Amino acid sequence: MAESVRQLSALMRKEFLLEWRQRYALNGMLLYMVGAVFVCYLSFNARRGQLTPIVWNTLFWIILLFTAINAIAKSFVQERAGRQLYYYTLASPQQIILSKILYNTALMLVLAFLGFSVYAFVLGNPVNDVPLYLLTLVLGAIGFASSLTLVSGIASKAENPATLMAVLSFPVILPLLLMLLKVSKNALDGLDRSVSWSEIGTVLAIDAIVLTLSWLLFPFLWRS
């Protein structure tokens, strides 16, 4: 147990180091997020608080979705096949997928919180229940990271990973996205929290399903 935790932390450390050494990729993603927010702001040409809450909320999650797909798509393509083979000789595939998911969750958290603050800054912040909204951001980051990591692993094996990543991930991510939209809309309207518990439960259940499946299926994926 202690040994596997040590391996996991070593793999995580590798992911962070790799990202830190290729800072242009990280900066690119941050800029992508901010740029997307700004494009939406200018396209709607909205003065603060003019968007209706539904549009405000949906727009934010769609920006987050596209950022997530772009950010996570590269988690398997940025390293060469030979080097990946080397990792597989060092650690079990479960640890590799787990470290990637954890790393991507951290990345998504950074992107989501940054995106939220920029978005609220330029488009106004109509959220009534901010802690609950932040909780949906955390749940969304976990869910996006765990389902998209496996899908990016699948897509990276194919001929044109970029298109395939979008095609494969949109339908898979939609149930999660719909539930998140619902909870975050409740948070936005400042409804009583008891209204949202069942949806939060469903989001947690979907997260659990997706995590377990990634854990079970990834060993079959890397062998090819």
Next chain:
Amino acid sequence: MKKNWWKALGVIILTYVIFRGLLGVVPRQPILNESIRNVYFHVPLWFSMIALLLTSAIYSIRYLRNGRLGDDLVAVEFANTAILFGLLGCLTGSIWANFTWGEPWPNDPKLNSVAIGMLMYMAYLVLRGSFDDEQRRGRISAVYNIFAFAVFIPLIFIIPRLTDSLHPGNGGNPAFGKYDMDNRMRMVFYPAIIGFILLGVWITELRVRFRRLKVALDD
């Protein structure tokens, strides 16, 4: 004949279902009127689609366990038939919705969920198309197939029940069988489910045999 009795059974059941479905006596409900007959066709199509997708996922799991290409072939053909049944289910549903709910595609969570599900399985076919190597294609698409099935089930069974839906049995509506169906209708409805599943298996079996012959001829 010994091996093919189930095909005969399927034909007999479906003939019975079509005759009883179109000519049999049905209870007269408000709004539904004669369109209640669609319950013999629309609902069993969905049930058999789910059964076929489940079988497809099971064959994908088998493929991952033993690596026999035959299992992968069976899995993809079950998924193909399931997509066909899904499209037919959408079509019969549209006709029904047009007469009872006033428009062919009302904005209903169950319909949208199913549309997403169809997208998911079409993506599965696109994914298969993008590999040349058979083993690689088999393994990766099997992984996606299992993943897709596991997401499809909450999508079609849980989410519509949490939101407001026009469909019976969802969003607090009572299930269809509770008030609208009488025992005469059940005599047709339950066999119809079995009949459509048998038809789906038969179509799949023919396609699998065709594909096996093609593989044998190519070698």
